[in-house]
Amino acid sequence: MPDTPLTTPAGADRAAPPAPARPPRAGSRRRAAGILALVLGFAALVLAFALALSVGSRPLPAEEVWRALTGGAASSDARLVVLELRLPRSTIALVAGLALGLAGALAQSLTRNPLADTGILGLNSGASFLIALSVMVFGVSSPFWRLPFAFIGTLGVAVGIFLIGGTGATRSSIARVTLAGMAIGAVLSGIVTALTLINPAAYSVLRAWNAASLEGRTWGELLPALPFVLIGAVLAMTLGASFNSLSLGEDLARSLGVDVGRVRVLALVAVTLLAGSATAIAGPIVFVGLMIPHLARAIVGPDVRWIMALTAVLSPVLVLAADVLGRVLLPNGEVPVGLVTAFLGAPVLIAIARRRHLVAAS
């Protein structure tokens, strides 16, 4: 037993087949589906945002929300609820969703691992761990100084996972990476738990944030992260074409003029900025980067640029919807948004594992 490989099941280490060799520009039908999906996705985003502003322990009708937003004749507490409480938290949900979705899509392109997600790879835990350390050891309290710690934590885990998993998209490497991400996440959050139990003052600071709950978030937490999310998102969008070439194979991509090393480094930078920022502003929210890129691929096909665009629109819808759900699932209080996405995302993970051929979404 000691010498049996951990993750190589009997006769199962078939390499995942290469992505279907559809050309990146796959005809007008795909493009029409993509445009339609983007339009519908955008409508869903507006709807989800509107719901996020009106649903809660004090439900507000749409007109009331609108009057509060536009400075019309709304009651003062409606204005307070909408402008001071729900608008910042919903905007954070939107930004965090966008960042997590794009980070997941990038991670899948980078590793060719269909199960890559900021949660599954343990990136969220890496960021959380260093943020917890920054609070407890260095007494960091400003949202801005959380960010560099989040980036270092994300990058550290990403590099570690990459070393453990290697680059091949074989079933054994996928299983190894998934397990390593889970184990690293468990270890890091175990240490955070132990540290918070020892240090009760830090416990109260970290508890709300670590539960991935968006309750009580303010603009001050969001603003410092915005530039980094923006840079990451722009990088993600511009890398799409290179990843299309890379899906044909490294050699072919090189002959098409893609600098493979540069693309990988930029993608790693973008994943770090996006996943780190999202964790810093919203806490560890899992599975968004797994679900949405696979959904996007199912709609628009294998063109990474379209997958990125659709992921950017649909991921915020998911996080906003999960946040709204979290507010109505309990008679008193809220279910943290991270719990809702974990519950929704796990079946997707199972469904992907049950497929015969494993293909990354992007």
Added chain:
Amino acid sequence: MSAPAATRRPRRAQVPGGSRARRVVGLLVLLLATAALAVFALGLGDYPLSPGEVIGAALDPGAGFKRTIVLEWRLPRVALALLIGAALAVSGALFQSLTDNPLGSPDIIGFTSGSYTGAILALTVLGAGLDGAALGALLGGLATAGVVLALTYRRGIEGFRLIIVGIGVTAMLTALNQWLLLRAQEEVAMSASIWGAGSLANSSREAALTAGVGVVVLLVLVAAVSAPLRQLELGDDLARSHGVRTGAVRISVVLLGVALVALAVATSGPIAFVALTAPQIAARLLRSPGLPLTGSALTGAFLLLGADLLAQHAVPGGVPVGTVTTVLGGVYLVTLLIREARKTW
């Protein structure tokens, strides 16, 4: 549950094992080490006792206060750590043997979380007491086992799919458990979440006695299926030709493995990674060709007691033992994965 014989990996029987003498010596060393650690643990605390004093107090009925400290205050917790460690480790060995995969252990493939779900449901929704929680844990574990195995099954149980499905089910159940705890009334949620992190802090004499009886009964039953299980490890066809009823053996192994986990969860909450690591460490220590059940039990007992000592004394203020096993077991798992990654490169 069996893959076609042709696709099965060459069985462990072909891995060169150590000699029988080495295994006997190894078991004796494990036994002595565990006993020594237990004596040491009984001496630790606000009123420290030397190993000699501990043994004297335990044997001498007239030792008075020291006897009370050792037998009444400290023994229940030490005994529970040993019993639950052994139960988890044997359960891990059973499932790892059945799935033919070191990672097919109940804490990875979701059975532990499922047992916890069952216990929480019994406590918070049905308002049951601790007996009800134990029954709930058993049913929850069995239901989860059924769901995980059904979702994994596709012309056999493939290790990759089992692990990923298990991780998914674990993630879902963990979210569900936290929602249930949030939903429950405060005081019930408190009692359910006290052992939520996996803790031996509430050890009582009664709990130790109940767990002790349960673990002993289950281990005797495990011993009864261990011979046919060994045959099964050599392959289905060979086992069948020796008159083993493979289906019946597999079902009883699943039942016993889940029952051991459920007992552990109902007593102390979900304690991660003991079931995963103990059989692996035992197999390495004993150079055993298969997974050694007795060796796993002793290793698990030693590990959990050691982890509980760390949890109580190494961290100021103390932490739940589940936190310690999670951190140490997780590091062990990562090391295993790194070593395997090196091999494939």
